[in-house]
Amino acid sequence: MLRNMRNPRKETLAFIVVTLAVSWAMATLFLVGGEKSPWLMRWMMCVPGIVGLGCSWFFRREPPSAVGFAFPGWKWWFVGLALPLAYGAVITPLAYAIRFVTGDAAFIQYQPQLLKGPFGVTGLATVPVMILFFWALTVTWWLAAASVRWRWVEKLGAKLPERWRWLRFGLAALVWWPVVGFGVPSELGEEVGWRGTLVRWWMHRPGVAAAITMPVWAAFHLPLIFSSTQRGHVAQNVTFLLSIAVAAVVFAQLYMASRSIWPPALFHISWNLINPLLFGSVYNGRPGLFGGQVWVFNGEGVFGMVLNGLVAAWLFRHWRRSARNAERAVMPEPAATPA
Known part of the structure; x- marks a missing residue:
């Protein structure tokens, strides 16, 4: 009876409104405070998970375990960790191809001398050291x-x-x-909310689940475009928000395919390390292994928007075909016409 009384649309709206209101308020405090409290932003990233767990219990009496905390198997674990490296393997040669075709040597530049890692490591060695150190922490x-x-x-x-x-x-x-x-588990907090709550509630309709999270996840990142680093760069900020929106589809698929919160959380935290390590940070301007037109070839720039957009388009097409095939499978056979 309780199941029949549920109103998924109202539950979803309540979750979105509360999450954005609280997270935007915290982001505003961060910006007004001169951007000197990074811990505030890290805890802001936990808001979706906290609100999601609260809404799941309030509306559905679901325990925290409902989001999927069990180990999903090594395949999905390594997919979450290594997927950002796959993006890097596509972005780097593509950026150099554009540099070659246009003749613009400043489009992308190799700059390992700017990297500094843990244990006094500098230069190119910073990349494998930081990745291996990060993987050890996971x-x-x-x-x-x-x-x-x-x-x-x-x-x-x-x-x-x-x-x-x-x-x-x-x-x-x-x-x-x-x-x-392992730091404040901010990326895990986000994934518990966006994927473990919002996507899970609509998982019976994958296309709808992904479509809902696209604008909402972009809206969650909206305050960042007013930071000192990103403020005033209109084209860059529009691209940034669009890349976040289409990336939500990939994250949704990771969760729905694995039925676990860990693969998207690992992808999220690994992405936040590897993308700026290779291509620089659009958030604070910190240099990466490659410099130049960072907002174009960055995974959260034009290249990221295009790559994630292509994957998202393929996934929506896949879900639509799967839904059609499912409908055909349950349709009754037409009655035979008597001779």
Whole structure:
């Protein structure tokens, strides 16, 4: 009966309105404060997840586990981690091809001397060192995902004497605190909201799920165009928001195909490391391995918009064909005409 009383449209609208209102308020405080509190922006990224978990419980009485915290398998885990590298493998030669055709040597330039990494590493070595160091840190996420899938905490807790069963909460804390310790889990917080809540609510209609998140995710990033780095660059900002919108389709597919929050979260956090590391940051202007017309060839610039747009177009076509095939499969056979 409760299922029949649900109003998915009102639930979706409530989630979107509350999430954008709170996140925009926090972003405004960040901008008004002179952009000196990066931690405020990191916590702002957690707002969708917090609101999503709250709405899921309030409207549907769904526990946090409903978003899909279980380990999805190594295939999806590595897809989430390595997909940004695949984008880089396409963007780099494409940018150099344009440089060759146009004769514009300033379009893209190799500048490893500007990179500085951890442990005193500089130059080209910064790229593999930072990626490997980052991948090592994601082991903390894997431990949490594996503990959910194989119920490590529950199994260990069940072996404790009755009076010591409360220690299972301590076991859970040991598993999950490194997830928080891996910086503020901002990208994970976003994915719990956008994909684990919004996409999941509409997952029975993949095209609708992706289409809803496109403008909403772009709107979530809207305050960033008023930052000191991005302010006033109209073409760059329009491209940036469009690239975010079409990328939402790829993220939605990762979640729906894996049925887990981890692949899109890994893609998100890996993207936020690798894209600026290779092509510079559109957020703060920090240089990457390649410089030049960054807003054009960046993964969150023109190239990112085009690549994600092509993938998004293919996915929408795929979902439409799948829906048609499903309809044909359930349609009754026409009655035979009597001779």
